[in-house]
Amino acid sequence: MTSPATGPLAGVRVLDVATLFAGPMAAMLLGDYGADVIKIEHPARPDPSRGHGPGGLWWKMLGRNKRTVTLDLSAAEGGDLLLRLVRGADVMIENFRPGTLERWNLSYDRLREANPDLVLARVTGFGQFGPYARRPGFGTLAEAMSGFAAMTGEPDGPPTLPPFGLADGICALATAFAVMAALRSGRGQVVDMSIIEPILGVLGAQPTIYDRLGTVPPRTGNRSVSNAPRNTYRCADGRWVAVSTSAQSIAERVMRLVGRPELVDEPWFATGAGRVEHADELDAAVARWVAVRDRAEVLRAFEEAEAAVAPVYDVADVMADPQLRALDAITTVDDPELGPVRMQNVMFRLSETPGGIRWTGRPHGADTAEVLGALGVSGEELAALRDKGVV
Numbered sequence: 001m002t003s004p005a006t007g008p009l010a011g012v013r014v015l016d017v018a019t020l021f022a023g024p025m026a027a028m029l030l031g032d033y034g035a036d037v038i039k040i041e042h043p044a045r046p047d048p049s050r051g052h053g054p055g056g057l058w059w060k061m062l063g064r065n066k067r068t069v070t071l072d073l074s075a076a077e078g079g080d081l082l083l084r085l086v087r088g089a090d091v092m093i094e095n096f097r098p099g100t101l102e103r104w105n106l107s108y109d110r111l112r113e114a115n116p117d118l119v120l121a122r123v124t125g126f127g128q129f130g131p132y133a134r135r136p137g138f139g140t141l142a143e144a145m146s147g148f149a150a151m152t153g154e155p156d157g158p159p160t161l162p163p164f165g166l167a168d169g170i171c172a173l174a175t176a177f178a179v180m181a182a183l184r185s186g187r188g189q190v191v192d193m194s195i196i197e198p199i200l201g202v203l204g205a206q207p208t209i210y211d212r213l214g215t216v217p218p219r220t221g222n223r224s225v226s227n228a229p230r231n232t233y234r235c236a237d238g239r240w241v242a243v244s245t246s247a248q249s250i251a252e253r254v255m256r257l258v259g260r261p262e263l264v265d266e267p268w269f270a271t272g273a274g275r276v277e278h279a280d281e282l283d284a285a286v287a288r289w290v291a292v293r294d295r296a297e298v299l300r301a302f303e304e305a306e307a308a309v310a311p312v313y314d315v316a317d318v319m320a321d322p323q324l325r326a327l328d329a330i331t332t333v334d335d336p337e338l339g340p341v342r343m344q345n346v347m348f349r350l351s352e353t354p355g356g357i358r359w360t361g362r363p364h365g366a367d368t369a370e371v372l373g374a375l376g377v378s379g380e381e382l383a384a385l386r387d388k389g390v391v
Contacts, residue, residue, distance in 0.1 A: 002362075007035075010036075012035040012091065014179075017092060020047070022165075024039070025062060028062055031065030033355035036067070039068045064359060064360050069367055082106065089118060091183070092118060093179070117188040122193065123194075137194070138168075142194075143167045148166075149161050151217045155221060160219075171193065175193050228276045248270070252269075255282070331344075333357045
């Protein structure tokens with residue numbers, strides 16, 4: 001039995017009809033803050049995230065705070081049951097190719113007949129219209145086509161893709177925000193969300209710069225086109241640190257720390273653009289200083305100098321970091337199958353109406369009888385639907 005929802009979104013019901021990452025992660029974020037999320041999966045083809053990664057552990061995170069129901073939406077009886085669920089829902093999130101819901105006679109017009117106040121979030125690779133609308137859409141394609149990959153990597157290396165679903169994660173955050181904006185409007189409506197637009201939106205002013213100056217950003221590795229020194233540096237013990245000098249005062253402190261105070265008085269040092277032109281010299285000075293010190297010594301010296309530095313962590317470091325532990329950024333949740341499971345906590349803390357993780361991803365169809373029973377579906381009807389493969 002699932003525990004009751006608490007949090008600022010308690011009372012909001014979300015139907016998660018999406019698969020893999022962007023749509024389901026948006027539903028997860030809403031569930032983290034109290035929404036009653038009902039995950040709807042095909043009876044014979046569960047969400048692929050159940051088998052994603054080692055041991056299928058992605059699902060334990062992505063499916064948290066969701067009740068799970070099986071339903072074949074392409075079957076007429078399955079579609080009718082969805083419409084009955086829609087009557088009591090506030091939000092539905094789907095990521096089928098444009099035209100799929102319409103082919104199943106589940107267009108927004110029909111959903112709106114069942115519930116005029118429904119917010120339908122449609123998450124696709126390229127949106128609901130345009131020449132690419134019907135193409136398969138994945139985060140990798142958005143990372144490539146947004147301009148992200150072209151500017152990521154070493155100057156003499158190939159365009160570089162992230163090793164995780166970056167575009168999907170950004171899209172999930174944007175979708176959750178869009179859903180809340182639509183709910184705040186008080187009007188039922190469609191959220192048309194493409195995976196490519198949110199990552200394009202966080203890449204900065206590049207389109208404006210290109211429009212006005214015709215400049216295409218190059219690949220710069222770990223350097224920045226706006227300030228220097230900014231890079232990762234290898235310590236004497238083989239570990240790495242990252243240094244940022246986005247503020248002028250920080251850049252000055254770094255150069256004094258590494259033994260090059262005379263550079264601070266150079267006219268070009270007074271601006272980020274000027275420092276970028278001398279990035280080789282600045283990088284070399286920091287790299288030489290870091291290379292002869294263990295990481296602990298480097299971090300301690302930077303902290304004493306009030307300069308900006310961070311260790312380059314792997315996930316084992318993340319799990320052990322005292323600041324992240326203090327924030328409970330990685331929390332422990334009891335799982336009926338695995339016991340205590342550690343995973344990322346909710347993304348932010350609210351002082352009066354906090355979110356929380358009530359349970360991890362549940363088994364396929366674990367709540368079908370409970371959810372459909374609340375619609376008046378009897379045990380005999382449920383058995384018959386199961387025999388037909390509808391649930």
